[in-house]
Amino acid sequence: MASDRSRRRLFFTGVIGTLILVTIYVSGGVVAGAKSAAHAVVYPFSWAADFVARPVGHLVAGVVNYSDIVAQNQQLRYELAQATMRADENASAAAQLRLVNQALHVPVVSSLGTVMALVTTNSPTNFSATVTIDKGQDEGVMNGMPVMGDGGLVGRVIDTSPHSATVRLLTDTGSVVGATFGSGATSVLVSGQGLNNALSVTQIPITAALGVGSLMSTNGLQGGLFPPGLPIGRVSKLLVNPGASNYSVTLTPSANLNNLSYVDVVLWEPST
């Protein structure tokens, strides 16, 4: 029977071991190999659990939500028809815009290639906002590439493997994106506040032309981390405190980040 002393020794050995792991991670050491090995070990178990549970989950969800799904389907058909009509109307305007931007040497997202990817896993933890997609290095996806979906910028690729990639969402607390709005005269930084939370924006002087509903898009600065013109979100709250010289702004992402199924990885390499 182990004594209290040996148990304590075992505990502190474990603490030191995990602290060493954390330190290696923080200092940028060789953790990638350990991570991919652990990934490979867990994969069969998570696959098996998913294989068994998914059909059951779908069955229950289908039975419980059937009428909602029918209504949602009709709504989506209507919205698709509207969007198709608008897309047709915008086609010629987009072509003209592309010509103007080419003349000005401004990259346009619509002229960049994209890779469509399926979101396979949502963020597995409450402390980071990431998703995993089913496209990786073999499909041309590289670290740093922007990811679009569902009406706006979703985030940025932070990790890749041959057939999958991890995308850090805009709402992640480590996400910071350079943005602009209106005429593009003012540049701001948009940062994440955690999963399910709105985005925060750095100080904007009250002289700037900004209102609730204003669209913010990437400014193309930050050493070319993102191409310009990608819609980030719309202003949902705009406060001016008495005596303050800046707006207090809350931004809602254009893309619905809580319900991503398919996304487009923009084949844009940062600072190229």
Add this chain to the structure above:
Amino acid sequence: MTSARVLVTLATFMIVGLQIALFTQWRFGGVVVFIIWLWPVAVGLTGVTSLALFSGVLAGVLFDAQTATPFGLSALVGLALGYMSSRLGKEGVGDLDSAAWWVTPTIAAAAGGAAPLFYVISGVVAWDFSLWRGSLVNSMVVNAVAFFVLSRPLTRLALALCAPAMKVRR
């Protein structure tokens, strides 16, 4: 002891698999329930410290490999939870058969409430001060409730798997 360790290892793999495949998708109040942290608590309540520590570290490391958060932090939390619950387990607190029905769930709920907070505080070790900006309070409440509900079946499973090690201990 060896057979118990093998069984606990396999169970830990399955728990992490369930965490990734199911509990990640089922969000309550917008947050994830961390059964990877309930598992070392359940093993700890059997009183076998070495297995509690082992399951906490293993589940944490395997889970950390799937996330973009600092590698090793979940393992650190699992280790601490495993150690503290094993101290209680060794004293017979939380014994499913002799203690009142609510003792184990209450201990687990306390662990579920404390674990996300401890994780965020541990983030300082990794020089990551942004973890607290997530849904910390939601996470604490949801995990406390979920641990309360799930603790008895998981502790029952841990008792069954750790039985060989418990015999050796006696």
